[in-house]
Amino acid sequence: MTETLPLTTLITPAAPAAPARPRGVRRVLYESAYGISAFPIALVAFVVVIVDLTLGLALSIFIGGVLLISVGIMVARGFARFERIRMRGMLGRSAPTPHYLWAERGAGFWKRQLYPLRDPQSWLEVVWAIVGLVTGTLAFAVTLAWWAATGAGLTYWFWQQWLPDRQPGDHELAYYLGLGDGRTAASLVQLALGVVALVTLPWAVRLVATIHASLASVLLCSRAELQHEVARVEGGREAARMAEAESLRRLERDIHDGPQQRLVRLTMDLGRAKKQVAEDPDRAAETLDAALAQARETVAELRSLSRGIAPPLLVDRGLAAALEEMTAQSVVPVQSRVDVPADLPPHVETAVYFVVAEALTNVAKHSRASGAEVSVVVDGAELEVRVEDDGVGGAHPAKGLGLAGLRQRLAAVDGTLEVTSLEGAGTAVVARIPL
Structure with missing residues (x-):
């Protein structure tokens, strides 16, 4: 098979990758550190940004006041970048950085300084520097309180001996629970409270860390996700145009020749x-x-x-019949499994047809395979197209234009193409198209 890879390769538009999320005790420690550090960082951001913007507004009638506002916005950007780093590194959350508005190269001093004021994301980060103090305080207080309750309860039996003697009439919690008034009873009650705090610690810490991080994600990352989605749609549209133009040029050349x-x-x-x-x-x-x-x-x-434009059988009888005829006419024996709904969108049917056609063409021409398998099934919200052979493998996209064309065609329908080709172990082409 041509156009394959020596190792498993995913051919898909680039997307922000989520870092690995810590697990177990490590996750609790990371989330605790995130919650504890949230308050001091938010406090510094709040004070610096508020003071800077307040002075800037107060002095806005002067040139320096406007510059102070711009500096305050840039400071808010810096704290926002740091928060995204904390979310990725400590929580394992996807925290993409949005594209900021920047003055073009060669712009004058004032245009460069005032351009950040036009960026909506910059003002969202100013809002984060203000309201982040609220959730940061909550995360700090709850995390610190739970860790203190856990540590104090589990070790009370040890350090209670250094507590001053109680005055007459003073009683421990154990006394009010009806367990007596001695040090042993007090130690057991505190130990029970410490165990409860220890058991609930992961959930308490995770809750406040999630609240703080969720607000940060909305204000600091939501526009980045929207920008990525817009870029993906525009890339798919451009890929569709390129695929169509390439198909027309190839058809014109083939007809002429x-x-x-x-x-x-x-x-x-x-x-x-x-x-x-x-x-x-x-x-x-x-x-x-x-x-x-x-x-x-x-x-x-x-x-x-004409098969490269609109296969008549695909138009007249649907995808299943067109694939059945294609596999029956294949030079290499093909076992097929086609289980698809009858109401697939036309663009999905066309993409699936050309994926299978190109893959089987490569099998016949280059794989030296004795057989192949074709599977087209619905997998959740996606349609999975899998073409496998037992040939020599070891091909690469640089060897031809077939898979590059499929990549463009699939990008136009938001699909992905995955190719696995090991030397001597055959090739597997897997396309996934969202429904």
Whole structure:
């Protein structure tokens, strides 16, 4: 099979990758550190940004005041970047950085300084520097309180001996619970409270860390996700245009190099036969036979080219019938499994058809395989197309244009293409198209 990879490769538009989320005790420690550090960082951001913006507004009638506002916004950007780093590193959350508005290269000093004021994301980060103090305080207080309750409860039996003696009438919690008034009873009650705090610690810490991080995600990352989605849609549209343009150029070239030349020759043969009819009937008959063969070859070539535009069977009888005919006509024996709904969108059917057609063409031409398998099934909210062979493998996209064209075609329908090709272990082409 051509256009394959020596190792598993995912061909898909780049997307922000989520870092690995810590697990177990490590996750609790990371979330605790995130909650504890949230308050001091938020406090510093609040004070610096508020003071800077307040002075800037107060002095806005002067040139320096406007510059102070711009500096305050840039400071808020810095704290926002740091928060995204904390979310990725300590919580394992996807925290993409949005694209900021920047003045073009060569712009003047004032334009460069005032350009951040036009960026909506910059003002969202100013809002974060203000309201982040609220959730940061909550995260700090709850995390610190739970850890203190856990540590104090579990170790009370040890350090209670250094507590001053109680005054007459003073009682421990154990006394009010009816467990007595001695140090042993107090130690057992505190130990029970410490165990409860320890058991609930992961959930308490995770709750406040999630609250703080969720607010940060909304204010600091939501526009980045929207920008990525817009870029993905625009990339898919551009890929569709490129695939269509490439298909038209290839079709034009194939028609010019094939059927057009055959039709020119057919016209010349018919003209020659017309002259030979009266002078040499036998020679005219031979010329007409050659012209007839030429016409048949032209019709066959036109049919072959028409499959790359809109396969008639796909249009008339649907995807399942078109794939069944394709696998039946394959040079390499193919086992197929096609289980798809009858109401698939036309663009999905067309994409699936060309994926299977290109993959089977590569199998026949290059894989030296003794058999292949084709599977087209619905997997959740996606349609999975899998074509596997037992050939020599070891191909690469740089060897041809087939998979590159499939990549563009799939990008136009928000699909992905995954190719696995090991030397001597065959090739697997897997396309996934969202429904």
